[in-house]
Amino acid sequence: MSLTPEQAAVRTAFLTSPKPKAVLVEHNGAQLEVRQPTLGVRNEIHRQARVEVDADEDEKPKKKKGKVNLQFDLGRMQIAAVVACTFFPGTDSKVFNDLDLPALEGALAGGGIDKLVTASMEMLNVKQEMIEKNSAATPS
Numbered sequence: 001m002s003l004t005p006e007q008a009a010v011r012t013a014f015l016t017s018p019k020p021k022a023v024l025v026e027h028n029g030a031q032l033e034v035r036q037p038t039l040g041v042r043n044e045i046h047r048q049a050r051v052e053v054d055a056d057e058d059e060k061p062k063k064k065k066g067k068v069n070l071q072f073d074l075g076r077m078q079i080a081a082v083v084a085c086t087f088f089p090g091t092d093s094k095v096f097n098d099l100d101l102p103a104l105e106g107a108l109a110g111g112g113i114d115k116l117v118t119a120s121m122e123m124l125n126v127k128q129e130m131i132e133k134n135s136a137a138t139p140s
Helices: 005-015 039-048 074-085 098-105 111-123 128-137
Strands: 022-027 030-035 050-053 063-065 068-072
Touching (some): 022 111, 030 111, 039 050, 074 111
Antiparallel strands (some): 022 030, 050 068, 063 068
16 A cells, blocks of 8 residues: 555554553552553453343344344443453553453442442443443333
């Protein structure tokens, strides 16, 4: 591909990754770092948030795959975001991994886990108001 210098500069500006945004989250004296994911990591988080459910006549599926409905699970997205975006401060070592999913799912709402959820979702460009609005509209 032959580009003019101006085109190359514009292309480089968009393809060069800056240092990811990060925020420190503190709970009970412990600090963790929540970082902005890459687009690939964000896509994986979204993939993990899709769940298969039995097709019911009353349900309006977002997507169909054969006879199975795929629906978006906000809780799974939140937990996947915490696992993917939480690091020990100043390192590339993740705090959680997939083996921690049951423990994270069983954690009490509020406190430290919710601080990590809020920070992780903001790093995905999902604002807390959107989460609350969509959660309120979703029947349980």
